[in-house]
Amino acid sequence: MTETPTIFGLPAERGRWGLIALGLLINLCLGSIYSWSVFVAPLAAHFTAALGREVTAGEVLLPFSVFLAFFAIAMPLAGKYIERYGPRKVTVAGGLLTGLGWLLASTATSVEALYVVYGVIGGLGVGIAYGAPVAVAARWFPDRRGLAVGLTLLGFGVSAFVTANAAGALIAAYGVMTTFAIFGVVLAAVLVIAALPLRFPPAGWHPAGWSAPAPGTGTAPACECDRRAMLRTGTFYGLFACYFVGCLAGLTAISIAKPVGTEVAGVDAGLATLLVGFFAIFNGAGRPAFGGLADRISPQKTAMLTFGLIAAASVLIWLAPGVPAYVVSFAVLWGCLGGWLAIAPAATASYFGTCDYPRCYGVVFLAYGAGAIAGPQLAGFVRTATGTYLGVFPLVAVLAAVGFAVAWLLMRPPASVPASTPVPVAAGEE
Known part of the structure; x- marks a missing residue:
């Protein structure tokens, strides 16, 4: 008999929306990269004064590109670890790396140093954490998968609207390098706390009263393949x-x-x-x-x-x-x-x-x-x-x-499906 889980003390059909809210919050933090344009002019001025030469806005845009590149690279590499260790642990690891990237950026003495401490470390952190709440949403909502994933990722899309304003106010009050440090501490704390309730549903669970449509139609998967x-x-x-x-x-x-x-x-x-x-x-x-x-x-x-x-x-x-x-x-x-x-x-x-x-x-x-x-x-x-x-x-x-x-x-359900080997879900984080 399939286990009947609860989430936040509520039946899973209701409590699973809380996981979507947490996923949205996690993505709001991860999407702070989209506020980078607010940092460009202050960073150019800071390094121009510190290095005694003109540092252009173009140079300061490069850490943004490095960040996005490592974000994309880390996503496929992190996938197997989400299955092996569960979404909670992977999100915590990614959240700590994300915060560390921002925090170390506050100590950078050159734009080149930002490539590593912000672009590489921060980008890897976001790439590691990004896929976990998406996977959680996809598994808890077989009946509304597109909506659930979309709401989870809503935070990433609107992050610039929130974090850019916060960054602008902090830069005006404390300076650009201190703002990096504040962002690093706050992002790490929020990401770790928000990650703690994340988990996958037990094998075979589905919402009460819902049955999967025929394979390849509606929200039913056309196949289960690796x-x-x-x-x-x-x-x-x-x-x-x-x-x-x-x-x-x-x-x-x-x-x-x-x-x-x-x-x-x-x-x-x-x-x-x-x-x-x-x-x-x-x-x-x-x-x-x-x-x-x-x-x-x-x-x-x-x-x-x-x-x-x-x-x-x-x-x-x-x-x-x-x-x-x-x-x-x-x-x-x-x-x-x-x-x-x-x-x-x-x-x-x-x-x-x-x-x-x-x-x-x-x-x-x-x-x-x-x-x-x-x-x-x-x-x-x-x-x-x-x-x-x-x-x-x-x-x-x-x-x-x-x-x-x-x-x-x-872009349609595959007509024939090669044989596959299912990947086990991390023990204790179903």
């Missing part, structure tokens, strides 16, 4: 390609939001900064919105919808550059990026099951890292070659059309 079996399906490559295009479009929009506003749309610099916070709301809201939609109409159809929206937004700003088109287009692009960060994990569980979910989604998440590198580089290349960012948008529209075609052809 990472090796997943890599032998065309579905994986379709999902990976679509995730890459969705992230490339969204991360390009994030990286050039303010300069496009000031240079192309003619928005005042102060208003452009405020609009970045406005766009961040759409980034966060896109996760539960598109995640819930993936539950209702399937990940494939939701993916095709996002590509249609990305193409339309790109064409709009390209053909009618101005304030209204800028606001609408970038809200859509940021929202679709948030959507993809819910669609992809939900699709991974829907197509390949949850027996080896952290390792499977870790590989899929590499598409995010590739998009994080390619998107801003594409924008920079176009800006250098043409003198304007406008040429970025027809390229993004073409890529969205390709993504639509790939989603239609490949």
